[in-house]
Amino acid sequence: MSQPISALVIMGVAGCGKSSVSEALCQLSGATGIEGDSFHPAANIEKMSAGIPLNDDDRAGWLDSLCAELRRVDATGQRPVLTCSALKLSYRERLRSALPGLGFVFLELTREVAADRVSHRPDHFMPSTLIDSQFATLESPVGEALTLALDASTHSVEQLAAQAHHWWLGHGLKLAS
Template identity: 45%
Template sequence: MGDGESRAPDPVPDHVIVMGVSGSGKSTVAKGISTVMGWEFAEGDAFHSEGNVEKMHDGIPLTDDDRWPWLEAVGAWISEKEARGEPAVVTCSALRRAYRDILCRNRPHVRFLHVTAAPEVIRDRMEHRPDHYMPASLLPSQLATLEPLEPDEPGVVITNEGTAAQVLNRALVALGLRKESS
């Protein structure tokens, strides 16, 4: 570069939290974003304590006191990625505004992708997925807890309808990571 030329600033890394109730398709969408974008992926469930996992396995809904340390752990992971300048995608139910506020605190590059599906579709998925500790019996409590994204929150909502490729494309377009195909 010669005198007077300026270099464009590096793009700000994205940190996408794929949110929604259990069984909505968060993991499939997040893994797809990770693959297409070359971003690191983390499964939010991996940040739960053993006690939380046992409660959910036993069909006992988590309380806010159960969730706070989990949310802080997910947020700390995002902060590590941000400090390194690494874009990342993580799943996290993030059902309430208060939970999302924790995840965004001092993390200005966090965006939410809320994946939705009809409750009967979600229940069917939950009843047929192998090796997952979250029973379908907890779906009503998750739906009752869910607070939709508000207009002032950094995020978008997509439906999980169609093929996995269609849903992934919808997610990438909604997040501005891919142009809409004509």
């Protein structure tokens, strides 16, 4: 077995189901969910709401906040599960630098499915017009260490959470007794 996974990031483009899978996984594993979207500064939300994609500079402070929250939750003895698009390798490396043993569950889906899902999300700041920019930015993590890729187009939230939970158990997850 490779390095034990102490925490997870549920990652992928908008609409892949990060929040739903994270919530279901936390229920299965007793982990603590961290909703990455809630750490975006107002300027990022305004920019995305206006249909303007974020760039690396926009994401820098957000990623720093996520790193700090991962460390904070881990320091309390809880097992964090973070939802974060983590679209680029450099973003994933930044998160890994905050918490060694960080695993990634990549929820893959097609551009068409992502656009359809995002267009049907009420009350979310991310418009479907930004889907193309998400796919343009995405550097697939398939093949990276401590990464599990799952097909989010054909599996239910419960199936995805169960697969992630099983994988995490095989990579060091210790259930509370």
